[in-house]
Amino acid sequence: MxxxxxxxxxxxxxxxxxxxxxxxxxxxxxxxxxxxxxxxxxxxxxxxxxxxxxxxxxxxxxxxxxxxxxxxxxxxxxPTNTHLQTLLSTQQVRRRERVAQIDAKLTALGTAGLLPNLLAKPAVALTRSHVADFLVANNVCKNRQKAFKTYLNRSGKLFVAAQWCxxxxxxxxxxxxxxxxxxxxxxxxxxxxxxxxxxxxxxxxxxxxxxxxxxxxxxxxxxxxxxxxxxxxxxxxxxxxxxxxxxxxxxxxxxxxxxxxxxxxxxxxxxxxxxxxxxxxxxxxxxxx
The missing domain is CATH 3.20.20.140 (Metal-dependent hydrolases)
Structure with missing residues (x-):
């Protein structure tokens, strides 16, 4: 096994x-x-x-x-259980709201288009890794590690606290x-x-x-x-x-x-x-x- x-x-x-x-x-x-x-x-x-x-x-x-x-x-x-799917749907909404807040901060720094870009992906759950990849693709950071350290971690310029269950x-x-x-x-x-x-x-x-x-x-x-x-x-x-x-x-x-x-x-x-x-x-x- x-x-x-x-x-x-x-x-x-x-x-x-x-x-x-x-x-x-x-x-x-x-x-x-x-x-x-x-x-x-x-x-x-x-x-x-x-x-x-x-x-x-x-x-x-x-x-x-x-x-x-x-x-x-x-x-x-x-995966069809109502209790589970209700919680997951709430979590997914919280994820999108978090990305929207990050998008607003990033736009204020001069780079727009984060949220539309991520919503066009197959992902149902948007994550900070998606944000990091966007930052790299748009030459804001050279790699994921730099994106998290400079922008997404607690002391970062784009930090938004998660609202998890x-x-x-x-x-x-x-x-x-x-x-x-x-x-x-x-x-x-x-x-x-x-x-x-x-x-x-x-x-x-x-x-x-x-x-x-x-x-x-x-x-x-x-x-x-x-x-x-x-x-x-x-x-x-x-x-x-x-x-x-x-x-x-x-x-x-x-x-x-x-x-x-x-x-x-x-x-x-x-x-x-x-x-x-x-x-x-x-x-x-x-x-x-």
Missing amino acids: KADLHCHTHLSDGQHTPTFVIERARANLVTHLAITDHDVSQALPQAMGYQDLKLINGVEISCLWEAFEIHIVGLFVD DHTEATRAIKAAGGIPVLAHPGRYAMNKTKLNRLLECFTAAGGEGLEASYPNIAPDMNQYLMQLAEKHGLYLSTGSDFHDAAAHWTDVGKFPTLDRAAAQRGIWHHPTWGQHDNTQPPARLKTL
Whole structure:
């Protein structure tokens, strides 16, 4: 089993179509693929006929915990669920409003056309990465990194604070849609260990069930620490490439550290919901969560 449970398409800030990502997964021998676009969840029936790939409907919801922006992945969500779609629609509106505010600031600085440019793209969820690409394309910045540092981060000239939902609201919407809530890339948040542990306490109390413990560029010591936290809080372990762009040399669909045998026994493929959607059999468990 090779499960990539976190990747993106051009429906949010990915560079490729869902079909491209699916074919890339097949070429890389991925057996289970979740497409988890930012604040977007749409059914992908074109993959249902594949015998070598199981497709999982997913989503990645941007939300707030205390003063921190965090991301919660939902796996096996029903994309037609009213509760979920109502929340995602609200998030998408907030994203467009944020870009409109950035557009006004950018126009005042002498560069117009951001919002119309982004609205013409296939993206349902507009992101700061789209803004960064516009800045580069219009010679405002030489690359994405400079765009974020100079313009889009908190001290930047175009900074607009995000108005995301609370983490409990995101978790409940995922569960209402029949999904499994998973905390995405915990090691990337600017938190010390005490804060991260507290986040997981709150996440679990809200109904969170999984923790992403394997993703690109994760430090080995963080990987081990996340496994310890998962055991402490009774969370399943998830894996994902967080794929966005085939041109990025550091990532690809299915590219992430493999969980060792002991950690794999806490794999999210042992969650009861997984079994309801997938007739393939994961390895036998060593113990019950």
